[in-house]
Amino acid sequence: MCRLQEFAKLLGMNELLAPASLMALVALTTLEVVLGVDNLVFIAILTGRLPPEERASARRLGLGMAAFGRIALLLAASWVVTLESQNLISLAGIKLSARDAILVAGGVFLLAKATWEIHESMEGHASRHAKGDSPTATAANVIGQILLLDLVFSIDSVLTAVAMVEPGNTAKYTSAPIPFTSIPWPAMAIMSAAVLAAVAVMLWFVTPVSNFIERHPTVKMLALAFLLLIGVVLVADGFGTHIPRGYIYFAMGFSIFVEMLNIKAGSRPEEMRS
Secondary structure (H helix, E strand, O other): OHHHHHHHHHOOOOOOOOHHHHHHHHHHHHHHHHHHHHHHHHHHHHHOOOOHHHHHHHHHHHHHHHHHHHHHHHHOHHHHHHOOOOEEEEEOOEEEEHHHHHHHHHHHHHHHHHHHHHHHHHHHHHHHHHHOOOOOOOHHHHHHHHHHHHHHHHHHHHHHHHHHHOHHHOOOOOOOEOOOOOOEHHHHHHHHHHHHHHHHHHHHHHHHHHHHHHHOHHHHHHHHHHHHHHHHHHHHHHOOOOOOHHHHHHHHHHHHHHHHHHHHHHOOOHHHHO
16 A cells, blocks of 8 residues: 555655545545436437437437536636626526526526427327328437537536535645646546546446336336426526425435336236236
8 A cells, every 4th residue: 555655656646546535536426427317317318219220329429428528618617617707697687697597598498398308208209100200300419409408517517526626716736737727637637537437327327217218108208307397496596596406306216216116016917906
């Protein structure tokens, strides 16, 4: 262990391998995975409209590009932090910062998208089937929507990451910052590793989750209701009303638990149910 510490110090990695940094990595990775649940549901819904042979590649490409987008935002973290203080517009007497405006726009987009998908699930599919039409979604369109919404989710994710590795913008690390940023390289390495780990987890689960949603129409409708809920949360947060995510995830988890019970009960033989 001593030799490892001496070798790390020689390479300038003693701060990166410090216990506090490793704890921050675990905490931040966990946070990124939890926040990625929103993206996972959204990706599962969107890619379900593609032809079966294109879904897997669209999921991988969308998540891969989203990961690069998040790392790009991390490199621009010094600029992202200023979004909270920039008063962009004033709406009905309420001043919105650039961050708030992005959240409101993303929430409205999510509300509109989820509402449209609910309509398509209930009415659109039957209409297309009667006319003999095929789904209109394309891989490029789906990937573009994934990147657009991931940008909205990434803003708060980056702000949270910066706060965790550099609380109060004080010099927690003495190593040199990444060029053109104020973020020390150990902090940037921790944040990037957490993002990549979260994306790896999402890549592992996105296909099973997507297939499960496609096999169970009631689960798909529940997932769309979750997207509506998340859209409301984003709009409320943008207008200054913060709704703790813990309540949202508890409600989602409890709803999923009840739905699993319904699916289990529905799969029992008829004689056992009677």
